[in-house]
Amino acid sequence: MEQSGNERLNELAQFLQTRRARISPEQAGLPNRGRRRTPGLRRGEVALLSGISVDWYTWLEQARNIQVSAQVLENIARALQLDSNERKHLFLLALQQLPADLAPAESAISPSLQRFLDLQGTSPTMVMDQRLNIVAWNRVASLIYGDYEGMSARERNSVWRTFTSPYIRELLQDTWETHARHRLAQFRANYGKFAGDPWWMAFIEELNQASEEFRTWWPEHDVLNGPEGVKINYHPAVGRITFHQISFFVSDAPHLTVTINIPSTDDDTISKLNALLLT
Template sequence: MSPEQVGLPPGGRRRTPGLRRGEVAELAGVSVDWYTWMEQGRNIGISAQVLDSLARALRLDDPERRHLYLLALDQVPARRTSGIPGVDPALQRFLDLQGASPAYITDQRLNVVAWNRAASLLYGPYEELDDRERNSLWRTFTSPGVKALLRDKWEAHARHRLAVFRAGYASYPGDPRWVALIGELTRISPEFAAWWPQHDVLAGPEGKKVNHHAAAGRLVFEQISFLVSDAAHLTATVNLPDDEETAARMRALLEVDGASR
């Protein structure tokens, strides 16, 4: 890019047509020395926040930003979003086709970004929740409704959620969005504050789950999760009814909801 493209004066003759180090550093809000050390590959603790500032300064598109992250941190970046990101329509259709099986999509920070009606009736209502309440880690540690749904299985579920979150956090150390969530939960949840320092790390589904819904009663599910192939920052989770009684109760719950709407 030329200086004129980013609103800088031409600055006289140049050996190359692109931006100088000092100009890139100024646009990214870092020192020239720090930017030079980053170019040289020194071990200076580059954060995702600074890389995003650099990507904005250089006006990188998504594939270029991904390449920058791989060069600097050997990891892919979080998806750039404003608010709750949408998902591919085909992925939403996949969720809807699960019918009586509650299904949803989460991002790296365990934000629920898409769901089907069964999931909303059992875990939600997601469509009425704000951004923070759609975060499944936040709801696990702050919502009385989640504790009522899980009863004596709440601690096992909460520890599993926390361990999955920590495994994801390892790829984004120092990211302000992750740090803010950790700080808030540490302040308001004694369980989170006690368990976070234990450094449990886990990935994958919980397996069999037992829920106690106020209207539908006892529900037993087998949970499966998998990464979305063309959007590796997203995880799809489907809770399959483990017996015919659970399936019938979920169908009845959907029928009552459909009639009321």
């Protein structure tokens, strides 16, 4: 195993040991059978509470390279009474991925983040949740992509709108298919965290009914994360405008992604956007 893998497993082992040491049998709902040489739960008790064998749990604390399922990690997280940050840390160390939360995370953004969006000026900036719903935006984003404030929740879903909105097709013109495939691949990557969830299943079925392209491309299983790079739009009022995209997760809300469309300096995009903002 590579050194980085060994370091990760050692970190996992030490993390489990420290979390185990801080919980008493009484806190875990177990009888206290007298004085202990070391504080906290024994390995066998954690294994019992997690519904796994003592050997299996011991191997984790010995930094052995074993395969562990998400369900086992969930059981261990409950047994060790991990908070949300500790649970995420456990999954990243053990599986190198975040846990999939069945309940959708809170999509409200902080006033500070909204102010950040508003300060982007001529850069259309949006915040999306894991379902690719647009949950926040700045004024120039609404002027280009549509009146988000007046849209229904379904219309604010960027996948739904990409595949069903004539305005978006006209805005993107010959780049629509590239954009649509990219957006679909982002949606597919997120779906992997929630496969089988009723909201996702119903939404996918509705899109299958609403869009022939979605129905054709969904079975291809393309997955992708990240921004689109250069993005070209054809706005009905100002014509062709060009952007370079960057995206990042919100540090205190990692289920939210901020995407900033930075106007190109190679054409007159900025002057067009300034004119649009004056309308």
